[in-house]
Amino acid sequence: MDREHISKDKTILLRQKYIGPSCKLFFKSDPIKIVRASGQYMFSETGERYLDCINNVAHVGHCHPKVVEAGNKQAALLNTNSRFLHDNLVLYAERLAALFPDPLKVLFMVNSGSEANDLALRLAQAHTKQKDVIVLDHAYHGHVMSLIDISPYKFNHLGPDAKPDWVHVASVPDRYRGKYRNTEHSLDELSTLYAQDVEDQIQNIRSSGKGISCFISESLQSCGGQIITPPGYLREVYKHVRNSGGLCIADEVQVGFGRVGSHWWAFQLAGEDVVPDIVTIGKPMGNGHPVAAVVTTYEIAKSFAGLGVEYFNTYGGNPVSCAIANAVIDVIETENLRENATKVGNYLLSRFTILMTKYQLIGDVRGVGMFIGIELVKDRSTKEPATAEAKHAITRAKQEKVLLSVDGPNENVIKFKPPMVFSLEDADHLVNILDRIFGEIDDSRQVEKLTEKELIKRINGASMS
Numbered sequence: 001m002d003r004e005h006i007s008k009d010k011t012i013l014l015r016q017k018y019i020g021p022s023c024k025l026f027f028k029s030d031p032i033k034i035v036r037a038s039g040q041y042m043f044s045e046t047g048e049r050y051l052d053c054i055n056n057v058a059h060v061g062h063c064h065p066k067v068v069e070a071g072n073k074q075a076a077l078l079n080t081n082s083r084f085l086h087d088n089l090v091l092y093a094e095r096l097a098a099l100f101p102d103p104l105k106v107l108f109m110v111n112s113g114s115e116a117n118d119l120a121l122r123l124a125q126a127h128t129k130q131k132d133v134i135v136l137d138h139a140y141h142g143h144v145m146s147l148i149d150i151s152p153y154k155f156n157h158l159g160p161d162a163k164p165d166w167v168h169v170a171s172v173p174d175r176y177r178g179k180y181r182n183t184e185h186s187l188d189e190l191s192t193l194y195a196q197d198v199e200d201q202i203q204n205i206r207s208s209g210k211g212i213s214c215f216i217s218e219s220l221q222s223c224g225g226q227i228i229t230p231p232g233y234l235r236e237v238y239k240h241v242r243n244s245g246g247l248c249i250a251d252e253v254q255v256g257f258g259r260v261g262s263h264w265w266a267f268q269l270a271g272e273d274v275v276p277d278i279v280t281i282g283k284p285m286g287n288g289h290p291v292a293a294v295v296t297t298y299e300i301a302k303s304f305a306g307l308g309v310e311y312f313n314t315y316g317g318n319p320v321s322c323a324i325a326n327a328v329i330d331v332i333e334t335e336n337l338r339e340n341a342t343k344v345g346n347y348l349l350s351r352f353t354i355l356m357t358k359y360q361l362i363g364d365v366r367g368v369g370m371f372i373g374i375e376l377v378k379d380r381s382t383k384e385p386a387t388a389e390a391k392h393a394i395t396r397a398k399q400e401k402v403l404l405s406v407d408g409p410n411e412n413v414i415k416f417k418p419p420m421v422f423s424l425e426d427a428d429h430l431v432n433i434l435d436r437i438f439g440e441i442d443d444s445r446q447v448e449k450l451t452e453k454e455l456i457k458r459i460n461g462a463s464m465s
Helices: 008-018 065-075 087-097 113-128 187-207 233-243 266-270 298-305 319-334 337-358 387-399 424-447 452-464
Strands: 034-038 041-044 049-052 106-110 132-136 167-170 212-218 247-251 278-281 292-296 362-368 371-379 405-407 413-416
Touching: 049 424, 065 319, 087 106, 087 292, 087 319, 106 113, 106 298, 113 212, 113 247, 113 278, 113 292, 113 298, 132 187, 167 187, 187 212, 187 233, 212 233, 233 247, 233 266, 319 337, 337 362, 337 371, 337 424, 371 387, 387 405, 387 413, 387 424
Parallel strands: 132 167, 132 212, 212 247, 247 278
Antiparallel strands: 034 041, 041 049, 106 292, 278 292, 362 371, 371 413, 405 413
16 A cells, blocks of 8 residues: 555545635545556555546656656756756757757747747747737637636636637637538538638738737647547648738647657648647646747747847756656657557557447547547437536546546547557556446436436446446
């Protein structure tokens, strides 16, 4: 049994007393107390082992020994701010820049994805001398005020007047449930139709006598429901935006560093000729250590410097953060984790697709690499979201020691974005658990049409027997 400092009950009481009530807790009615983690597994205070299918932050595996060693070694030697010369910063910057296509060769080191996206907006405004931003519906870009303003995932819940007038929302290119669907259009048509929606927003901005600062999008939308962008979409959107004088920002905070398998960055799925003006990276960059960055061009960086205001970030680019971030790249490369993402991801997609033929509950399976979504529906023809069933599925999975989460505007998409060391054996275990859970739900639904509360009660009774 791993050591805990205080009992679980006391931990809960202290959290309720001292931690803000808006801070979300997984499995609130029966939370898990985690005291240790290794690779793709997390361990409770009672020694129970959980298979982690949701922690994209622990990118190369929880507490990877090489990453831990790099941080410990540098922390014992020096940690200071970037106003002093230090080799770790410049050597890491050189290595990271080499992973990006030209002309993305200038870095600003920060501490979180939110800091990175906030800085990206500042860079765009400095370069274009404009403020208006185009975003995608259901997008999430961070928790600071400037990013809540451009995150429909957040401001959609704050009332009809929450969106600032300088923010313009285009339809998310959701080929399954969106404004245009793959049952009615080819992928090329979907790309053009959804890109035209962005062009319409540009024309609306221009008609009001204003210009566009930038278009910002997650290269693959995560909180919005694991959305896989039609192949030609970004190419057409970037063309529209640049023709209007705006910049293109790719938010890779969730999906960067090889999660898609075939490429280091998810925007590269759109083709070698599709290159953003600014890229933001974070979460997986330090494998749990707070480090992030903005990558841009010399021209844009020069415009920002031209404001005459120094950019200084106390902890951004410190020696310890850079040592850890460098070790993360080492592990990705030496352990072939991109290749593993492709192998395991393709295997899971095929297994989930087989489950889809077995259960009408599954409306769609989509993904690339280790970024997969399973959308649950009550009826495939109407696509009515199976929200209660999705929430129940992840609760049942937790009972089976598998950690999953749901997201999307209807909270009916089961998300899969695990540490990249997730194996084929883990994949089989996950699929077998979900097969069992979907079977329980399916059995209950076939008995009679039940209310959501009755459904959960019926399933819980079956799972306890």
